[in-house]
Amino acid sequence: MNPQHSYPDHFFRSVLEGNDAALPLRIEEQLRKLYPGNAILACESLDLEDYVALGLASSEVSESPTPALSYFWGGLDHDALYPSYSQVLWNVNWQEHRMQVLQVSWQTSCGGQTKYWVMAQEPTIAEAFMLDVHRKTNDPGESILVFKDGHWERSKEMFELVHSSRMSELVLPPERRKSMIDDFKRFLASQDQYLALGVSWRRGAILLGPPGNGKTHFLRALVQELEVPCLYVQSLDHNYYRSEQLLQRVFERARELRPCVLIFEDLDALIDHSNRSFFLNQLDGFERNHGLIVIATTNHPENIDTAIMDRPSRFDRKYEFPLPDSSQRARFLEIWKDKLHTQGGLKGDWDGSNISKIAQATEGFSFAYMKELIVSSLLIWIHQESQNSRRCDFGQLLEDQTRVLQEQRSSVG
Numbered sequence: 024m025n026p027q028h029s030y031p032d033h034f035f036r037s038v039l040e041g042n043d044a045a046l047p048l049r050i051e052e053q054l055r056k057l058y059p060g061n062a063i064l065a066c067e068s069l070d071l072e073d074y075v076a077l078g079l080a081s082s083e084v085s086e087s088p089t090p091a092l093s094y095f096w097g098g099l100d101h102d103a104l105y106p107s108y109s110q111v112l113w114n115v116n117w118q119e120h121r122m123q124v125l126q127v128s129w130q131t132s133c134g135g136q137t138k139y140w141v142m143a144q145e146p147t148i149a150e151a152f153m154l155d156v157h158r159k160t161n162d163p164g165e166s167i168l169v170f171k172d173g174h175w176e177r178s179k180e181m182f183e184l185v186h187s188s189r190m191s192e193l194v195l196p197p198e199r200r201k202s203m204i205d206d207f208k209r210f211l212a213s214q215d216q217y218l219a220l221g222v223s224w225r226r227g228a229i230l231l232g233p234p235g236n237g238k239t240h241f242l243r244a245l246v247q248e249l250e251v252p253c254l255y256v257q258s259l260d261h262n263y264y265r266s267e268q269l270l271q272r273v274f275e276r277a278r279e280l281r282p283c284v285l286i287f288e289d290l291d292a293l294i295d296h297s298n299r300s301f302f303l304n305q306l307d308g309f310e311r312n313h314g315l316i317v318i319a320t321t322n323h324p325e326n327i328d329t330a331i332m333d334r335p336s337r338f339d340r341k342y343e344f345p346l347p348d349s350s351q352r353a354r355f356l357e358i359w360k361d362k363l364h365t366q367g368g369l370k371g372d373w374d375g376s377n378i379s380k381i382a383q384a385t386e387g388f389s390f391a392y393m394k395e396l397i398v399s400s401l402l403i404w405i406h407q408e409s410q411n412s413r414r415c416d417f418g419q420l421l422e423d424q425t426r427v428l429q430e431q432r433s434s435v436g
């Protein structure tokens with residue numbers, strides 16, 4: 024296909040003018056004039072950039088018609104500017120074919136909308152291309168799909184975080200840990216039984232509890248054990264699309280990947296009165312949610328609607344992650360003592376004899392606070408070690424830091 028179709032420079036402006044329901048029709052009329060005899064196929068989603076990033080095609084932005092481009096910053100983790108197009112024409116090389124893909128976004132009274140048109144020499148080529156883009160970009164592969172800024176992204180970092188989270192590092196009564204994991208494993212293994220009973224093969228759970236007591240850690244380790252695709256909703260904010268539209272995208276993608284786990288971390292911050300009934304409607308779909316495990320976390324269950332919290336068919340189970348008691352805090356310190364002896368070179372500096380004393384003195388600490396106790400003591404120990412030739416008493420440091428953190432906690436709360 025000849026990529027030099029002469030679009031008028033004001034092409035995007037002219038089709039967007041009026042911005043009414045006939046906009047896609049106006050675009051198609053123009054495209055038929057520009058590509059006589061070629062195939063033109065439209066679709067609502069096409070993750071061309073992701074497909075190109077996978078090395079399955081190459082693409083370049085056509086300078087004509089002039090694209091509408093804005094940049095966004097990738098944040099401190101991805102400290103660079105990334106281009107984001109709202110109107111653009113791509114020249115695409117795929118296998119031995121040359122094609123063009125037009126992407127147009129516009130605002131409707133119901134929110135933002137984006138549509139794609141693929142122009143190829145033959146309908147069979149356009150169809151095969153579209154199908155391959157959908158299939159390949161839908162496969163999470165060795166990554167976790169993360170929903171933010173209005174779209175799904177593959178995250179290798181999240182995948183690595185999940186795969187470095189150990190269930191064995193969590194202090195949890197063994198029978199509780201086993202019953203939670205077995206619940207999901209049994210569910211995944213029982214599709215036929217659910218079908219035979221005419222019961223919807225779907226599962227929902229909420230993990231509740233005060234901050235820093237293992238909800239996220241447990242969830243990551245669970246995802247690793249379940250070995251099905253994982254989709255993680257980080258935010259439902261966008262200045263173009265309404266959160267209902269975003270939720271629709273979230274559930275659509277999850278349904279394409281079933282069986283899978285769909286995670287809403289901090290559900291109370293994601294769902295509010297504006298998207299609540301849409302969310303309930305999505306959770307309730309019998310057929311549509313076949314094979315879907317939906318897991319939410321919250322430390323503010325009181326802010327979540329009872330229609331979400333208290334209807335078993337939506338979130339069937341509630342798992343509590345409370346503050347640890349003194350025996351759990353002692354167990355946590357034991358685990359760290361072993362870790363510091365084997366990995367941290369602390370052997371002679373802490374025999375662990377004051378573990379139960381520290382466990383008593385840390386009443387009210389979350390596991391995250393217990394971890395802070397270890398880390399802040401370790402920082403002081405490393406500093407003192409580098410200053411003195413004399414060995415420091417790490418056990419004493421822990422006791423001192425316990426007092427500091429207790430004071431900090433009481434002055435804050």
Ligand SMILES: Nc1ncnc2c1ncn2[C@@H]1O[C@H](COP(=O)(O)OP(=O)(O)OP(=O)(O)O)[C@@H](O)[C@H]1O
Nearest residue numbers: 192193194233234235236237238239240322390391
């Ligand atoms: N039961 C536990 N045993 C050992 N370590 C734990 C446990 N619970 C939490 N931790 C550690 O405490 C830190 C905080 O845990 P996590 O992020 O899972 O808490 P959370 O419940 O998700 O908190 P939030 O509600 O603030 O999101 C992590 O470093 C985690 O490894």
Ligand SMILES: [Mg+2]
Nearest residue numbers: 238239240320
């Ligand atoms: Mg968490």
